[in-house]
Amino acid sequence: MTPPTATAPEAVRQPLIPPSTHRYAEVIHRLEAGGSMLPDTPENLMQIIGIYKAYAVPMDFYWRDLLYIAERVFLDPLPAFKYFPTQEYLDLPNSYQGEQSKLRIWRGGEKAHPELLEFMAKGETTAMPKLLHHLWHDRINMEFAEACMDAMFWHQGMGGRFYDYLECDAYKANADRAIKAYFKGNPLMLGLYALFPEMFLEQVRKMSYYANLGLFWEVMAPVFFEMSDIYDEGGFSGVPAAMDFLVNGIFAVAGRPIYHHVYIGGECLEIIPKSEGFTWLYEAALPYVEAVFYRTAPFRGTKSYNAQAGQVPSEQADFHYGILYADVFPVGSAGIPPTLLMQDMLHFLPPYLTELYAQHKRGEGDILNQLGVTFQRSMYNVTSAVIQALRCALLYPLDDTDPEHLMANRKFFEAQMDRFIRPEARLSQIQTQDYR
Amino acid sequence: MALLLLLLLPALGAGLLPLLPERQVLLRRVALVTALLQLIIGLTQLGQSPTELHQVWLPRIGLALDLGLDGLSAPLAVLIALIVLVTVLASPADQARPRLFFSLLLATDVGLMGAVLARNALLFLLAYELVLIPTTLLLAVWGGPRRAQAAIQYVMYGAASGLALLGGVLALGWLNGDGFSFAFADLAAMQLPTGSSHWVFALLVLSFGLKLPVVPLHGWQPLAYGQASSPVAILLSGGVSILGGYGLLRFAIGFMPDEWILWSPWIAGVGALTAAYGALNAIVQSDIRRLVAYGSLGHMGLLVVALAAATPLSLQGVVAQLLAHGLISALLFHLVGLIEAKTGSIQIPELAGLLNPYRGLPFTLGLFLLALMASAGIPGLAGFVPEFLMFEASWTPFPVATLLCLIASGFTAVYAVRVFNRVGFGRLDNDRVDYPVTVWSERFPAVLLAALVLVGGLWPGLLVGWSESTTTALALRREPFTALVAIAPSASPRQLPS
Numbered sequence: 001m002t003p004p005t006a007t008a009p010e011a012v013r014q015p016l017i018p019p020s021t022h023r024y025a026e027v028i029h030r031l032e033a034g035g036s037m038l039p040d041t042p043e044n045l046m047q048i049i050g051i052y053k054a055y056a057v058p059m060d061f062y063w064r065d066l067l068y069i070a071e072r073v074f075l076d077p078l079p080a081f082k083y084f085p086t087q088e089y090l091d092l093p094n095s096y097q098g099e100q101s102k103l104r105i106w107r108g109g110e111k112a113h114p115e116l117l118e119f120m121a122k123g124e125t126t127a128m129p130k131l132l133h134h135l136w137h138d139r140i141n142m143e144f145a146e147a148c149m150d151a152m153f154w155h156q157g158m159g160g161r162f163y164d165y166l167e168c169d170a171y172k173a174n175a176d177r178a179i180k181a182y183f184k185g186n187p188l189m190l191g192l193y194a195l196f197p198e199m200f201l202e203q204v205r206k207m208s209y210y211a212n213l214g215l216f217w218e219v220m221a222p223v224f225f226e227m228s229d230i231y232d233e234g235g236f237s238g239v240p241a242a243m244d245f246l247v248n249g250i251f252a253v254a255g256r257p258i259y260h261h262v263y264i265g266g267e268c269l270e271i272i273p274k275s276e277g278f279t280w281l282y283e284a285a286l287p288y289v290e291a292v293f294y295r296t297a298p299f300r301g302t303k304s305y306n307a308q309a310g311q312v313p314s315e316q317a318d319f320h321y322g323i324l325y326a327d328v329f330p331v332g333s334a335g336i337p338p339t340l341l342m343q344d345m346l347h348f349l350p351p352y353l354t355e356l357y358a359q360h361k362r363g364e365g366d367i368l369n370q371l372g373v374t375f376q377r378s379m380y381n382v383t384s385a386v387i388q389a390l391r392c393a394l395l396y397p398l399d400d401t402d403p404e405h406l407m408a409n410r411k412f413f414e415a416q417m418d419r420f421i422r423p424e425a426r427l428s429q430i431q432t433q434d435y436r
Numbered sequence: 437m438a439l440l441l442l443l444l445l446p447a448l449g450a451g452l453l454p455l456l457p458e459r460q461v462l463l464r465r466v467a468l469v470t471a472l473l474q475l476i477i478g479l480t481q482l483g484q485s486p487t488e489l490h491q492v493w494l495p496r497i498g499l500a501l502d503l504g505l506d507g508l509s510a511p512l513a514v515l516i517a518l519i520v521l522v523t524v525l526a527s528p529a530d531q532a533r534p535r536l537f538f539s540l541l542l543a544t545d546v547g548l549m550g551a552v553l554a555r556n557a558l559l560f561l562l563a564y565e566l567v568l569i570p571t572t573l574l575l576a577v578w579g580g581p582r583r584a585q586a587a588i589q590y591v592m593y594g595a596a597s598g599l600a601l602l603g604g605v606l607a608l609g610w611l612n613g614d615g616f617s618f619a620f621a622d623l624a625a626m627q628l629p630t631g632s633s634h635w636v637f638a639l640l641v642l643s644f645g646l647k648l649p650v651v652p653l654h655g656w657q658p659l660a661y662g663q664a665s666s667p668v669a670i671l672l673s674g675g676v677s678i679l680g681g682y683g684l685l686r687f688a689i690g691f692m693p694d695e696w697i698l699w700s701p702w703i704a705g706v707g708a709l710t711a712a713y714g715a716l717n718a719i720v721q722s723d724i725r726r727l728v729a730y731g732s733l734g735h736m737g738l739l740v741v742a743l744a745a746a747t748p749l750s751l752q753g754v755v756a757q758l759l760a761h762g763l764i765s766a767l768l769f770h771l772v773g774l775i776e777a778k779t780g781s782i783q784i785p786e787l788a789g790l791l792n793p794y795r796g797l798p799f800t801l802g803l804f805l806l807a808l809m810a811s812a813g814i815p816g817l818a819g820f821v822p823e824f825l826m827f828e829a830s831w832t833p834f835p836v837a838t839l840l841c842l843i844a845s846g847f848t849a850v851y852a853v854r855v856f857n858r859v860g861f862g863r864l865d866n867d868r869v870d871y872p873v874t875v876w877s878e879r880f881p882a883v884l885l886a887a888l889v890l891v892g893g894l895w896p897g898l899l900v901g902w903s904e905s906t907t908t909a910l911a912l913r914r915e916p917f918t919a920l921v922a923i924a925p926s927a928s929p930r931q932l933p934s
Binding site: 327 | 789794865869
């Protein structure tokens, strides 16, 4: 399959449809020209690529540990060591990097990223047993990855067939087999299972979302690594080119199977077999963007919400607490800047971003804030790629000459931008470089 | 020698500074060393037996260089030295016209120190008047946009206070039936004719009421504190205002006890009115400096009620309040100055989220919270001890006034919570939040004051220990609960008809 490009032809055409009157008309016109929601400036390009790289290194740990939890820890009632994936999982070949890869996205080796391994060995402190690193909180924070998984698991119903499948008899039968195999010889747990079967089933469903997110990020990490390498070689001409790379990547791996296997006693049990036909784009990528970028949840500490006062929407679809809406300075002085993800990314910032942050605001003193805003910018670019990919998949090319088709594209873009009309959205802020 | 040094050091500094080149660092160091030496000398005098120095100056008019330190003046002298030191430290690194600024500061120091050391009423008057001139200039030259108006009001009220004091002091000296003397020892033993004593007493109370100030003589204070630069506000609230309380204690209670007892219900009423007026006004202020100013006014009201009670315990509370209020208000004004310097505003509606650990002023706001808590009389901080003593001691003689003061004290918590909630919490505005961080040289004065506020709360002896014997001797009423206060065997409070 030849990946469709989002970029419009270079030749300047006469507009076939009138300008948009939408509040975000400028952004819509940019999208129609093959651009991103993020303005095309050298600094934006530098910021997003730098943060992709800083994000990808911990993400290389996230996906490995998510799969480890889904496949090996599974239903351990006391999973105290779930954040300690075995060497087997740290060495797990990424399907999209290394020599063995059938679709090689990143030119690097197939194992965990060297910077990740170096950090895991020494952390911010010094080399010591990993349990001490963990207790000292000198580690990659899997709590962030689990929060993303929880958001996907809790929101559900975001398209695709994945959630519905978790309620079907075939899934329940597979889960039942896995539960009984896992607790074989454990009458206490089996007794509890007999008493409260739904509780155990729900845990297995959760594990399936661990696998889902792990398989999603297994793709994204090499994509971001490769983008960083290309940028270092001077390969991206601007933000739209970076977005095009993402769009092409999305189409290239869209059909990647999403499954959930669990390994018990040397046997592989297929809870969600590959043969079910769940795909990366519809069962993982789109739900992930919807759940994490748009919705998430009013996490404790992010803001004081009062559900009785109507500050929390009654419909999950109306939730708007994701990174695209996150406030740098929310009430209560918490929020995106000091999250665990920002702390994780801080360890792997490329030097050019560190230098950039040193020049603005409080330099190192508020680097997590500046990093958080950069992350927000970069996720607007990723969301742009998803919007363009959806437009490619569902609607018409940008260089279509039929005004009706262009108007359909326009309505699609306007509908997407409608989601950013609410005051919490940061789309208008990221249009300027002053937002840091 | 120590007495002379306490007075001469700032005088020398004030005289030397105008001769030095206009170099910021040099001038600041000279002022700093002067204030520091003065503080060290003052500290060595704490807890010592009362000392006095007598030197004839102009005997024909009754003026003598009579200086002395006792349990009342020694802690206040230390407080003045500390406040001057903090004022130097709190002045900005790029202080405009530093030679004039530091000279005037040390000149004020001479006046303040002279007033609390004086044992001669004329000498006290001279020192008292001396304070007015440099502080007016400090207010007029370095204040806010309405500084001229503030300075005019300040000097007019100050002049009125000085004139009243002049009248009172001259009357004290001249109406003394035993001869012409302004020595404190003579004034304490004198008996004025009843008709005259009312007027003399009224003049003294008017004078010190204007300086303290109390309602309705407070007209100068909110504008002066609001328009003064932060170092000057620290000096005015922490240093200058104590002269009012000290004067009432030393002159009105010390020299005219009969009049004080006679008028004390009215004085207590004025104190309660001041406390309520100050606290209620503080609640509605949108300017933080004015809020602190009205808060300070309210605390002066509590102090006046305790003065009116004039029991050993209440007077101990008064001295403790003078010390604690000096520390707390200096801390508050310094922090308000820092907030203004970093954010460009002290308007409550314009500020929010300053506690933000990354882009706000968390250190400054943290100490601001501590200062507000101390001001509200939270146990464990310096503001609690004097308030407790004053309420405890004033309740029996003036229950209604004390109850009003208790309610006003509750309002202190209201405006403290209000200002902190608005300024500390809420959302930082990304468009405005480019505040520079505070540096350690700016933080140090606040840390020093905060540490003293904390120590004063945990170790009340720091505030009340030095003055016990002196205030017990000055007391006009006995408490029914003498067990609460350890009265020295030698001290015998004067017995007066209730």
